Amino acid sequence: MWILIFAMYAAPFAETDFASVSSQEFSSKERCEKAKAIFELNFETARAINGIAYCVEK
Numbered sequence: 001m002w003i004l005i006f007a008m009y010a011a012p013f014a015e016t017d018f019a020s021v022s023s024q025e026f027s028s029k030e031r032c033e034k035a036k037a038i039f040e041l042n043f044e045t046a047r048a049i050n051g052i053a054y055c056v057e058k
Helices: 031-042 044-049
Strands: 001-007 018-026 052-057
Touching: 001 031, 018 044, 031 052
Parallel strands: none
Antiparallel strands: 001 018, 001 052
């Protein structure tokens, strides 16, 4: 079982501090990596607010 973890943290210039962490399970590493790529594509601005995605084995 593979887990995709996507976390976003507020940028230093943000008016408020926040953090958001979400996760989803996948049956294979390939599916997890594909979902990670889609997350990163759909959240291009996440880089501006310190977003990161990881695939880890459970």
